[in-house]
Amino acid sequence: MIRYALTRILLLALGLLVASVLIFATLRVLPGDVAQMIAGTEGTPAQVEALRAELGLDRPLATQYLDWIGGVLTGDLGASMLTGAPVLGELAEKARVTVPLGIGALVIALALALPLGVVAALRRDRASGAALAMGSQLVAAIPVVWAGMMLVVVFAVGLGWFPAQGFPRGGWQQPGAALAALALPALTIGVVEGAMLMRFVRSATLAALGQDYVRTAAAKGLTRTQALLRHGLPNVGMSVVTVLGIQIAGILVGAVVIEQVFNLPGIGRMLVADVGARDLVKVQGELLALTGFVLVVGFLVDLAHHAVDPRQRERA
Structure with missing residues (x-):
């Protein structure tokens, strides 16, 4: 190891x-x-x-x-050419919006993808399973900008449950208002990314159902669902861990776009503004920080997969 x-x-x-x-x-x-x-x-x-x-x-x-x-x-990403402000300090400030947004989107994506993907696999021969599979394909194909605008029309303009744009001036000193401002953006990213992940969970579950040990457990008296829950889910979980790094990268890209749609003062919106202002030092620091985050996530996913999968340990 x-x-x-x-x-x-x-x-x-x-x-x-x-x-x-x-x-x-x-x-x-x-x-x-x-x-x-x-x-x-x-x-x-x-x-x-x-x-x-x-x-x-x-x-x-x-x-x-x-x-x-x-x-x-040495931990210094440089200073803005336009304002002279340290890049690392501004990244830390904007991360107070982007990081909670990404975490919320990831939680929503997992909460949707894991149970629905398993159900879609278990009911693949039924109308409900086919509907879930088709629905995930349709939602995954929706551009995140369009999905965000539709959610604004329904839940912000129509029902008035959430603010359409912006973030409270007091930031997290107003936790209720801050969470409300991030609810629709997180839901937008989480639903689209969750639909993509659900398709993978369904495929991984179908592969697990076809394994000999699951069929043997079913032959000994367990139902297909019981055999999957007792013996197949660990393999499904390892498969999900494998693609988790890709999903987090997708959520990060989605956050850059959604922050423009919902006018959120996060890293994505700052990056777009700095590119337009041609602030080279700030942009290169921001891009390196984002790239480093994605690479570190992939590194941690690799370690987790290696730790939980005995086949990986044997190859090492």
């Missing part, structure tokens, strides 16, 4: 290094000049060049990258 963990840590570090190079290089080929944006339309060429020197944009790209990655290794 220790050897496997060390190998995964090395791969994680390599993935972060490659991601940092790609992020830095990609942002440097985008059109626009942050120095020109700061100077404005009335800025003279001399003023623009002075700003470029002040911001360090006139240095070789390799030097800029090494300075940036050196700061990252």
Whole structure:
């Protein structure tokens, strides 16, 4: 287990290094000049060049990258070129919206996908099972923006149960208002991601039902449901753990979009605004933090799967 963990840590570090190079290089080929944006339309060429020197944009790209990655290794993601505010501090502030949103969406997705996926598999030969399978395919195909707008029309505009947009100025000092503001966004992401996960749970459950040990248990007098619950669900659970990292990445991408729809002051909305403002240092810090989060989640999922699956331990 220790050897496997060390190998995964090395791969994680390599993935972060490659991601940092790609992020830095990609942002440097985008059109626009942050120095020109700061100077404005009335800025003279001399003023623009002075700003470029002040911001360090006139240095070789390799030097800029090494300075940036050196700061990252010490826990410093840099400071905004426009405001001078530390990127890490702003990420921590915006994460107070994005993280609860993602957790809520994940809980909703799991609460829908696990029981409904199992039921759809157990009733695959019945109309209810076919309806659940078809419904999951339809919901999974719905764009998250459209789903959010429909939920706003029904639950915010029509029924008035939740606010349509925004987040309370007091933040989590107003917990009731904060939870109400995140309810529809979390439900939007959770339902769409839950439909995708449900299809996988159904497939994993069907595969478990076809295993010899489940059929043997059924032949000894257990019903198909009892045999699955006693002997098949552990394998279904391991399969779900395997794709959990992908689902969390999907939830993160959904949060970036949904924060625009619901006007939430989270990381996604900040990232879109910073890209438009051409704030290179801030954007590259935000992208690296998000990429690192996804890679770490994948790393933890790999460790969990290795720990609970004896076949993985034997291969290691």
